[in-house]
Amino acid sequence: MFKDQEVTYLKENIYDYLFHNVKDTTFGNYICIKPNAYKLDEDGFDYLLSFINKGDHAFLSLNYFSEHLSDTLQFTTTYLDEAIFSPEELKQLKGELYLENTSFKHQPFLYDRNIRRTYFDSYDENNTIVLGTIEIDGVKQPNFIKVYYGKGAIFLHSNPVVFTNYNMLNGNENYVENVLSYLPTEDILWDPQIKSSNYSNSNEEDQESIFKFFLQHPSLTWFLGVSFLGLTLFMLFNARRKQRAIPIIKPLQNSTIEFAQTISNLYLKEEDHKNLVDKKIAYFLEKIREKYLIDTNNLNTQFIENLALKSNNDIQGTRYLINTIIALNKKTECSKNELLILNKMIENFFKK
Template sequence: MILQLTSCKETNWDENFREKEKSPFGTYIVYNEADKLFKNQEIVYLKENLYDFLIDKNNIDKNKLSNYICIKSNTNKLTDDGVSYLLGFVYSGNTAFLALNYFSDELREQLAFKTNNLDKDVYGVENLKELKGEFHLENESFDNQTFTFDRNIRRNYVVSYNEKTTIVLGTTKIDGEKIPNFIKIYHGFGEIYIHTNPIVFTNYYLLKDKENYVENVFSYLPENTVYWDPQIKKSNYADSSDDDNKSIFKFFLQHKTLTWFLFVSFGGVLLFMLFNARRKQRAIPIINPLDNTTVAFTQTISSLYLKEDDHKNLADKKIAYFLEKVRTKYLLNTNNLNKEFIQHLAAKSGNKIENTNYLINTIITLHKRSECSKEELLVLHKMIETFFNKQAHGTTK
């Protein structure tokens, strides 16, 4: 025991990416030097799961844009619901920076990119030590500088991407060929930066004079509030992919009051079965009058649309509903949605001309498209609701 306590501790070479770890492949330095990397910017260190943070509308100031940063091996604590909320956060004009070894299928599918890791089966400290790399940043401002890294550099790169929405910002050299490992993807009104080698942001390389590469990479982010996500907690609300987390009983057992409710309910059911076990006369059935099932029918039809993910069809119906209401309520001809129409509509509805112009342009754009994403449908719905709510408030006043 004395020898154990007095001996020097061995260096931990595990790739943990933990913000409190001072070991070579922790992220203690970049985490604690964030205020110097992002000067004159507010930095918020998330203490809860991103999904839980975003669903609380009080956490985000919609009048200010912000940057989300996550440097990890993977985002296994971010569920599919969390990915959807993150993409919605970016779609509204914000920025996300993800430096990961592994990207979830949901994220790659939504952003239309694919990655490949040639060293995904390489494990162990000694084997990873042999992996070296050479990076380039594809920007004239960096003078075509080459950045060399001497260990744990997996050949992880971007295989394919949507050329219409993606810009290659950095490359890694594999077998003499430069292949993308740092890209920028435009999503809605914001953008997402994807980096496939998070190891370069760890303590080891920042202490080996590689901070210039990190500074250059972060220089692409706009000067907005920074939300730094250490990914330390699982979501308290979003469903996990594990079957155990999907169990309704597990949710009940996580809360003391619900646990007691569950026990009392089971006890009540047992008592009911015990005292009503004797045979009784069959009750005379009550014939109720036919119900108005219009609402239920509407809910069923809407559920079918949602289940089929036919967002384009829903968007077209939403647009048709909006135009019909404009025709009947404001007596305007909707055949030609030009500048004169927008001015008349804004004047009659009491909405601002710029908000009305933005709504009509969005309707024209979605109507011409052959497809529509879930986020675009939600944005259209909120814009139409806001448009008519403005008129309703104006009338009340």
């Protein structure tokens, strides 16, 4: 989508990045899609707004918006499914989303799960326009708004789950394209929110708050002073003690390789290829259950399609592998060549 724009994947907090790399210039578009943006603290958000005020833009798609953010931009949010977390309950949350632009205003975008009923129930109509809605009990409620701020604007979206891989299937990728198309054609700062700020005053206040609490109470202040004094005395006296020699303990030898060689030689000598084929099939199915969370009790067409989709393998190759496994399972004896072919097919399958 942004092939003509430079996309910067932030590996540091947005506050630190702007402070060190942007300062008096502009950055273009800031995008953050997360369940929540708690690492975008008050100082970081205010600093970001100072750039938006000069003409930059930001896109925030979150399940939960901080109180500081909503107070600053003057909006309130309703969370109808705030207490729902279990997979079974989330699967029941179907959604019907709309975009207000006349080009696709009457086109619903349908989602079959995980769409929390979150919407903006109030906002400043003098600087805010509604760009998208979600249908709740037959009524369309705003879930995508644009808030003008100085020369720039900030876009707020309340359903970040629509940007996940699963929800960009069956034509719903058009919804994502249309939503992000509101951003101007400028460079992108993509923020995965992986680090807290090293320079924000908000973080410093949090770190100092414990000590401030201790110093506000005389008894806790004495406790803190005595603890530091005791720790200092312990370190001074302990440093004078002579440390006993540490005995050298040889590490245990790893006999795993020797054991594997012994077992492999045993099977090679016995030429029990069917036994090895059964073990390879059992190991393959166990890894499928563990890695892709697919039930392997019934190796039918639906199983093959799910496995090909989740493993990023083509459907024809996956079907050939599963049919080979079914055929070898029915045999009472297998040749060495069949064992080697099965092993090669399984190795190629997991290389994808």
